[in-house]
Amino acid sequence: MVAEHHRWEGLGRLTAARIDHALRGVGEPHREELAELLGISDPQALPDVGPAPDSPESVPLKAGSTVIGLPVTHGLELFKNRTEVRELIGRHLSNPATRMVTITGRRGMGKSAVAAKVMETLERGEWPGHSQAPVPSGLVNLSTRTSGISLKRLYMDCARLLGSDRETRLLDVWATNRPVQDKIGELFAAMGDRLFVILMDNLEDRLQDDGRLDDEELAVFLDCLFRARSTPRLLVTSQIPMRLAPELRRFAAEVELSEGLPPAESVQLLRELDQDGSLGVAQLSDEQLLQAAVHVHGVPRALELLVGAMADDTLTLPTLQDVLEDFTLRGDVVVGLAQDRYQRVGAEGRTVLNVLAVLRTPVPRDAIEWIAGGLDRGLDVKRVLSHLLRMRMVSVDRTSRTFALHPMDADLAYGAMPQDGTLGRRSVERRAADWYASIAPPRSSWRSLDDVQPYRREFEHRVRAGDMDDAALVLGPISEWMIWRGAVLAVISMHMTLEGQVTDDRARLAHLIGFGHARLSGGPMAHAAELFVEGAALAERLGDREALQNAKFGLGDTYRQLGRLDAAVDPLARAGELAHETGDFEREVHALLSLSLTHAYLGDGAAALAGADRLRDLARTSGDLLTEARSWNARSIALLVLGRWEEAVEAGDGAVRAYRSADSKEAVTYALNAQGIALIALGRTGEALAALEGALDEASQIENPRAEGVCLYNMAWAYWTDGRYEQATGAAERAAASLQLAGAAEAAAAQALAEAARARTVPDPRAAAGALIRAADGVGGNVEMVRPAWLIEEARRLNVGP
Known part of the structure; x- marks a missing residue:
């Protein structure tokens, strides 16, 4: 008998057993009851079943390939x-x-x-x-x-x-x-x-x-x-x-497919698109056709549109050369072809098409009316949209009631727009940015990345309008929030767009701090430190105490994660003071958490635990769930330092519950990771691996390579303690790659652990021991990685031998 939900795994997953043998192991009266249910009169000895006759289920399919669906x-x-x-x-x-x-x-x-x-x-x-x-x-x-x-x-x-x-x-x-x-x-x-x-x-x-x-x-x-x-x-x-x-x-x-068709194939395709020769393309020389193909870079769809423009114009009957000469706005015939059809919809139609080309995404009609209305007060958007829909120039999604221009048409129409003027790119981009600014929800209502999507759209339009200072001021307030919702790479990309192009001091300050936090999470962390140093200096000069607090906190937290622990204490302490002075409770709590973690990294478990206690008191006074989560987080790490393993497991569990109750992914990964280390110490390897797998998943969701590397390193040691050296090798190698991406000093430790695990599979105990010692040396004071002493003790055991 096979459980229904396992059938899809195939016959290779199934095991057969004789029913009569199975029945003999069943005691009375259940044996008789089961035999009766199976329709077996004598369960003592049943004959073997021979091959079953062919049934419709067992008839093989006919030879050759049957096809369902039309070619695409x-x-x-x-x-x-x-x-x-x-x-x-x-x-x-x-x-x-x-x-x-x-x-x-x-x-x-x-x-x-x-x-x-x-x-x-x-x-x-x-x-x-x-x-x-x-x-x-x-x-x-x-x-x-x-x-x-x-x-x-x-x-x-x-x-x-x-x-x-x-x-x-x-x-x-x-x-x-x-x-x-x-x-x-x-x-x-x-x-x-x-x-x-x-x-x-x-x-x-x-x-x-x-x-x-x-x-x-x-x-x-x-x-x-x-x-x-x-x-x-x-x-x-x-x-x-x-x-x-x-x-x-x-x-x-x-x-x-990154390149267009080769020249010979491009020429051949152009000829085939005029099979009957009625357009005059087939009669042109290879050189003339090659010239046209070069203009459109051999892109197959562009070649089709090129001939299509000739076929569609039954009034002026343009030649291929006419099409090329009429539409060379950027020396790119793909853009020129779009301009041909674009000109035929009239000035009002072009205004709406330009708005949709700028938006580059489906939008409701009120967005088009708001943007286009600000550019042309007398425009009847409803009437124009209906005309464009009939022409199939615009598509509509009736379910969401949104309108859009086909992506290719959008690209081509955008390229044909003038840069300046009332209906130029900059004007329309700025108007689109203003639209998104008008519908952007306040921070108090943000719950998911979808809630900040209007800000992201506004940022994109400010950038395309060339308004980099305004774009930086839009990005600054959402950077950290997006990072903790797992959009680290997106934030890094957005800040890199601004690099070297922000001139206003206030805008540059917002960019430096936001970019610093993105680099702290996504790496390299050394770049984050540089950004925070520059940001702190600029904030001091501008007298912006809130920005200074943020920069100091980021700098201290970066130093902690880089292992520069002595340098981390002062910036974090200053960040806490500034947050208290400005009445920013949330940032004060965050600074206290990082300061507690720094004491833990320094090996001062008592000071780290005192910081956790202070956070606990603040949580009880305020009733704030995020503060409670941070107090549990600090406590779990402090207890790791003190070797109070059972309490560390409980604290980690409390942190996970509180973070999730607060709807925050801020440090769930580190709370689960702390549990994993404590469970390894308690010899509960299976539970440790489960916790670390959860931690790794959380780290991946927030796109934090350092957190991924830390979790993988600890997983590698858990596999080691279980004698699973191949899995340990793989996990340690992945840890090294993630930590290197983050710019973390512990990358060398992970690589050494991978070498040690690989040596154990040979086996080469002495080589493994040497690599373990190097791994232990490379961890430094990072208490969120398994204790170096455990690796050193294992190295001694390997050197002594059985």
């Missing part, structure tokens, strides 16, 4: 290029270890055509290139631009591949209320060991900005795909790659 592009019989790319895709797809191959590249590069050609080759019973592998039994074509991509569509199309009997059964399964995982499992089980390839075209339409799927059911499908032993293989096209967990990357491959 046209004219495949004329497709002749991208040979090397297709061969590479074929090698990846034919590799049993690869579950998903993603073709990425900017819009218009021909991703869909390449994928469709690969699928056509498989349909013929061949692999692209020289791959040697069984031909797929079935192929499914899905696209967001045709039938859509959803789990239901995918499930139904795959069921159709498997024959009527299997399809009927799978449709019955789909109609039940069973969990999605079970339905997917049934589908995979029906596919068995046969190979199926599913094409998901234009998947970027289902991805969020960070590369995550916007559909929970599709995310579950992918999770099952990577977990199951026997699954279909995915071929995906997307402008951005899907974000995968690090451990899944080995099961996925990415093939990037």
